[in-house]
Amino acid sequence: MKLLVTAATILEVQPFLQFLDHESQKVSAHQYRLANCDIQILIAGIGMMHYAYHLGRYLATHQPDIALQAGIAGTFRREWPLGSLVIVDREYLADLGAEDQDQFKDLFDIHLWQPSQPPFTGNALVNTFSGLPYLPDLPKATSVSVNMVSGNIPTITRLESKYMPDVESMEGAAFHFACLSEKIPFLQLRCISNYVEIRDKSKWNIPLAVKQLNEELISTVKALAGLS
Numbered sequence: 001m002k003l004l005v006t007a008a009t010i011l012e013v014q015p016f017l018q019f020l021d022h023e024s025q026k027v028s029a030h031q032y033r034l035a036n037c038d039i040q041i042l043i044a045g046i047g048m049m050h051y052a053y054h055l056g057r058y059l060a061t062h063q064p065d066i067a068l069q070a071g072i073a074g075t076f077r078r079e080w081p082l083g084s085l086v087i088v089d090r091e092y093l094a095d096l097g098a099e100d101q102d103q104f105k106d107l108f109d110i111h112l113w114q115p116s117q118p119p120f121t122g123n124a125l126v127n128t129f130s131g132l133p134y135l136p137d138l139p140k141a142t143s144v145s146v147n148m149v150s151g152n153i154p155t156i157t158r159l160e161s162k163y164m165p166d167v168e169s170m171e172g173a174a175f176h177f178a179c180l181s182e183k184i185p186f187l188q189l190r191c192i193s194n195y196v197e198i199r200d201k202s203k204w205n206i207p208l209a210v211k212q213l214n215e216e217l218i219s220t221v222k223a224l225a226g227l228s
């Protein structure tokens with residue numbers, strides 16, 4: 001099985017790379033062999049532009065059987081502790097559109113995109129998880145992808161009322177769009193590093209989120225490789 005593991009930054013998957021260095025055969029700088037799995041690592045960069053370019057360039061010459069995106073995220077859900085894990089099943093592009101006085105209109109609202117034009121389901125990029133031989137037992141989450149991390153009350157309120165999101169990232173929609181377009185079974189795994197709130201970086205817990213994310217990533221990849 002050919003498995004693509006992709007992340008925005010190397011920081012987010014460093015413990016997973018250390019696991020591969022110890023437990024698998026290193027084939028080349030970004031390629032490993034673990035049991036029945038060829039694992040390719042793609043660090044695609046922060047934000048949708050970098051992610052779409054690097055992932056699109058990769059998929060032009062490779063056909064993975066499964067693609068996995070691992071990353072940290074902010075959450076709108078105050079009841080979720082930092083370090084919680086989710087699988088994103090629904091992605092919205094939440095800051096691509098037009099301002100109209102104090103209103104934000106996305107590309108569906110202004111009729112530049114049509115609902116359910118491929119690969120969208122309605123206005124969302126939805127993962128049905130079909131074709132995946134293994135699905136971790138984790139809560140499913142709705143996500144918004146943004147170019148600017150949300151950090152003021154009007155923006156947060158607008159996102160909550162328009163999309164009812166659980167989490168926010170800067171790359172998820174690019175990943176869903178590419179995998180749906182190429183018909184590659186995929187999984188977006190996110191761990192909560194912060195609440196979506198008025199910006200205060202001292203409240204983020206990136207080390208905890210990276211630790212939890214990588215423990216789950218290792219067990220998911222082991223399950224896909226037939227090791228558990």
Ligand SMILES: O=C(O)c1cccc(C(=O)CC[C@H]2O[C@@H](n3cnc4c(=O)[nH]cnc43)[C@H](O)[C@@H]2O)c1
Pocket residue numbers: 008009046047071072073074075146149150168169170171193194195196201
């Ligand atoms: O220092 C900063 O201002 C800063 C702002 C955003 C992200 C970072 C990172 O170091 C993490 C990069 C990565 O994390 C995802 N992420 C995490 N929390 C959020 C969020 O609340 N809203 C959007 N994205 C978030 C994102 O996918 C980035 O790739 C530092």
